[in-house]
Amino acid sequence: MQDHIAGAADLRGDCASCFGLCCVALPFAASADFARDKPAGTPCANLQEDHRCGIHARLRQRGYNGCTVYDCFGAGQKVSQVTFGGQDWRTGPRERAREMFDLFPVVRQLHELLWYLTEALTLPAARPVHADLRRMLERTEALTRRTPAELAALDVPAHRQEVNVLLLRTSELVRAGTRGKKKDRRGADLVGARLKGADLRDANLRGACLIAADLTGADLRGADLIGADLRDTDLTDADLTGAFFLTQPQLNAARGSAGTRLPGSLTRPGHWTGP
Incomplete structure (x- = not known):
């Protein structure tokens, strides 16, 4: 298990290793953040055949501020390369594409939790709970590597609540030395x-x-x-x-x-x- 624990690099989006999942799976509505509507499961009009954004260098100028603030915490490459073993949604059956799009937000939530747990382990004041944090980190990483069927059945809110108990305790320990009110x-x-x-x-x-x-x-x-x-x-x-x-x-x-x-x-x- 230890060899598979995500490092900092694994918890940042790597678009070159992803099949443009955030540009397809997620919906957005015309607003100050997006120039036009796009339903979930439909490729953005700016997504190219190689899964790259055709206006990446001009997103803000073209009215896509929302894209510039988004990060998948590495979930895109995990779903693309691990969960589905490098199988492209464009070339596979429609059912696989839908499954990828449905599971991307699930893994994204788990990777965000991995980010917090990884950071908590760097905080010296949280040393009293480091062992619990490490166990939860390993458990959460293991969840991200489950099969598509297992991920679809996962109760993410319940797991997030368990993680949050540890993160709250971490916060209390880190801020315990505050003087005054x-x-x-x-x-x-x-x-x-x-x-x-x-x-x-x-x-x-x-x-x-x-x-x-x-x-x-x-x-x-x-x-x-x-x-x-x-x-x-x-x-x-x-x-x-x-x-x-x-x-x-x-x-x-x-x-x-x-x-x-x-x-x-x-x-x-x-x-x-x-x-």
């Missing part, structure tokens, strides 16, 4: 909130809705950001070093600058501008 903003409605320069060190922002909030220059060191909605959040010059359970899709959905400080495991989005 703990900042608990879990699930808070902070849409458009003016938090410029706010001291949010070690804050619990799990599931907080921060859409279009102003966090310019805010101190988010050591904050738990799992599930926080950062769409159009202004992170210009904010300090996110030490923030945990933050993902690349969350950053991609936000706004920032060269002065925004990030955890080492994440990369600065290419569309971010500023000094």
